[in-house]
Amino acid sequence: MTAPTPLDLPAPDAEAYLAWLKDSSDEALAAARAGVAALKEQPPATALATLQAWNDVDIALGSTMARSSLFSEVHPDAGVRDAADEASREARQLSTEFGLDPDLYAVFARFDDAVLGGAEQDEAGLDEQGRRLLERTLRSFRRSGVAADPETRARIKEIRERLTVLGQTFAKTIREGxxxxxxxxxxxxxxxxxxxxxxxxxxxxxxxxxxxxxxxxxxxxxxxxxxxxxxxxxxxLTIGFPANVPVLHELFGLRAELAGLLGYDSWPDFDAEVKMIGTGAAIEEFIDKIADAALAPAERDLGILLERLRQDRPDAERVESSDAAYYAEAVRREQHDVDAQLVRTYFDFARVRAGLLDVTGRLFGLTYTPRPDLPVWHEAVTAHDVTRTADGAPLGRIYLDLHPREGKFKHAAQFNLVNGVEGRYLPEGTLVCNFPIGLMEHSDVVTLFHEFGHLVHHLVGGHQPWVEFSGVATEWDFVEAPSQMLEEWAWDAEVLATFATNTDGAAIPADLVARMRRADDFGKGYFARTQMFYAALSYHLHRENPADLVGRTRELQERYSMFPYVEGTCMPASFGHLDGYGSGYYTYMWSLVIAKDMFSAFDPDHLFDAEVATRYRDRVLAPGGTKDAADLVAEFLGRPYSFDAYAAWLDE
Structure with missing residues (x-):
């Protein structure tokens, strides 16, 4: 078998990208249509052959969605970004069409008993992973609305196509705003x-x-x-305001209507069904559980902030959100002897980037080889081939797009470029961030480690035979946990000393790192409450679609956040996660609970322990989505995950 080769990107100019996007998308979508037509016209005799044919369709659709989603957010040319949006819309429309096709569903449903009845492999033609894929494929069809009457299916299709447009409009307003x-x-x-x-x-x-x-x-x-x-x-707080307000109202309304047409009480109920949390009601319960646990430490630290603020403004009654970072820095500097301006002198971007590759390479057994010869979409982007250190086996390719520019995605995220398939396609991914070119805040370093964790997960887990399970393909409320755990390596003195050096070449002192860690604990209570405010927004706005978006934001902020609403603002209109994460922003904190528990398996004094790191890589990252997240974590820890480690950390 010929070894898979990485994707060839076009020359870095708009005309070449426009042609490449159109040709590659047209080719992939045509292949998907042909694959579905063949499945319906002459269904394969076995469940295995049927799933193999469907895997090809999934690969074709996914390739278009991956590259179009990336380049709609990062290409420097607005015309290319618009063309990528159009390619994404076409792919999503086709995916919706497939999901609502009763004849296509029937091709898979004829094997339903083989899954539910527990037939032996030789009878069903499937091993454990094949059964898992068939079960999830059938579930996806049912959640798409394939069993509805023709009129309802037509409305579902209309809603889904409109939701794609609304999501793109919402993101574009923020990206270009x-x-x-x-x-x-x-x-x-x-x-x-x-x-x-x-x-x-x-x-x-x-x-x-x-x-x-x-x-x-x-x-x-x-x-x-x-x-x-x-x-x-x-x-x-007003980047998307007021333009995104009507967009959000329509988006919330259509999601609620869609959930109802599919037989669910609300969008959160539909959304949560395929996540670890299970139900919409459990989301609200989790939000309140975290908010209650964080209240005492939040009030303690907020009191310290207010006391420091009153040294400058004796008549201050509350700490405003615009003062929080400034006075938290003052507290850390004056009470914990941590000066962030001194700290940042140890974090030159180029050295941090090199250190990140060294640390993750050592931890996970990876080798990164720079590829300056490869074409990229912007001169600031770098490309690296990734191999397994032990035997030199190719694992994939990464692109690092880490500095801001006009029209580019404004936050930090990992984007798939190629979804890996064992023996056919090497996984490729892109890290998209907005860091300064010179000195970085330590918080930026932590963010870089976090986001790179997604990239490692995509690469290490991207070698499955079924693309459905490739890479970061676990339940959505688990995907942040591996990245949150990797943040711990950005707080270790010995790790930081390998790359955090000042202009004189001196490594960051271990006692400074220890003080940084203690100082970072300050504010974690009110940070958790802020996160629960965001989570409550994503949950309640989807449940209620309130006519007064500003008023409801104010109410939820007063209930969960420790900082008051800022007059004249509408935070949801600039909150990009309301599209991609929907009603599930709680997942960041849900994942953090699991991340704290997973990190308890590591010895803080020996973070490069090969046995633990390898076990984590092979049992949590490498399986991709082939098992439920709870099972992956239990296999790594030797027990089910618990809330205890998070609760202890929050209470420190």
Whole structure:
């Protein structure tokens, strides 16, 4: 068998990308249509052969969705981004059409008894993974609405196609909606000198500060001017406002209607059915459980923040969100002896990136080989081939797109480029972030480790025979756990010393890292409450679709967050996770509970212990979606996961 080869990207110009996107998408979608037509016209005799044919269809559809989703968010040319959006719409429309096709469903349903009845492999033609795939394929058809009457199926199709457009519109408004404030040079007091040097005054004598992360995070953390911090905070909270408000109302309404047509009480009930949490009601219960557990530490730390704020403003009654990062930094500096401006001198971007590859390579047995000869879509993007260190076997390819630019995705995420299939396609993925080119905040370093965890999961788990189980294909409320656990390596003094060095070459001192860790514990209670505010937004807005989006946001913020609502803002209109995560933003905290438990298996003094790291890689990451997440974790830990490690951490 010929070894699989990586994807050939086009030359880095708009015309080449437009042609490549169209040709590759047209070819893949035509193959998917032909595959489905063949399945219906002459269904294979066995369940195995049927699933193999369906695997080819799934691969074809997935390839278009992966590349179009990526390039709609990262390509520097707006025309290419629009073309990628169109290719994504076509693929999703075709997927909806397949899911609602009763004749196609019948091809699979004839084997239903083989799964539910527990027939032997030689009778059904399936091994354990084949059974799992057939079961999930049948479930997907049923959740698509294939059993509905023709009129209902037509409405479902209409809704799903409209939801695709709404999701793209929502994301585009945020992606292209960067805002800015203009301040005097005097209002930059408190910011690091390298940041000030990179932001010269314009002809009017004013400095522009954008809502992009490399501007906003340092400004809200270090700028002494409270009014300027508040102005930038308001700008960030209104990126999608008011344009995205009607988009959200229509999106929430259509999702609720779709859930009803499919036989569910609400969108959260439909959404949660295939997640670890199971039911919509359990989401609200989990949100309240975390919020209650976090209340005491949140109130304690908020009191410390308020006390420090009153040193500057004696009449202050509450801590505003625009003051939180600034005064948390003051507390860490003054009470924990951690100066973030000193800390950042150890985190030069280039050294951090190299260190990240060294650390994850050592931990997971991977070798990254730079490929400067490969074409990329922007000059800031780097490509690396990934092999298994032990035997040099190719594992895949990664692209790192880590700095902001106009029209690019505004947050941090991993995007699939190629979904791996054993013996056929090597997995390829892209890390998309918005970090500064020079010195990084340590929080940026933690984010980089987190997001790279998704990339490792995609690569290591991307060698399954069934593309449905390839890579990060576990339940959606587990996918953050491996990445959250990898953050721990960005807090270890010995790990950081391998790449965190200042301009004199001195490694970050271990006692400073210890103080950083203690200081980072400050605020975790009110951070958890903020996360539960976001989770409550995603849950309740989908359940209720309130007419007054601003008013409901205010109510939920007062209930869950420790910081008051900011007048004139509408945070949901800029909250990109409301599309992709739907009603399930709780998953970040659900995953963190599991991540804390998984990390308990590692010895904090020996984070590169080969036995534990290999067991984790092989039992949690490598299986992809071939097993339920709870089973993967139990096999690694030797017991079911529990809430205990998270609760202990929160209470420290």
């Amino acid at each position: 960067t805002k800015s404030i203009r301040v005097t040079p005097e209002q930059l007091a408190g910011l690091p000198q390298d940041w000030i040097d990179a932001h010269p005054a314009d002809a009017d004598g004013l400095v522009t500060v954008t809502t992009d992360y490399p501007d906003a995070v340092p400004f809200r953390t270090f700028a002494h001017d409270a009014d300027a911090r508040r102005a930038l905070s308001i700008a960030s």
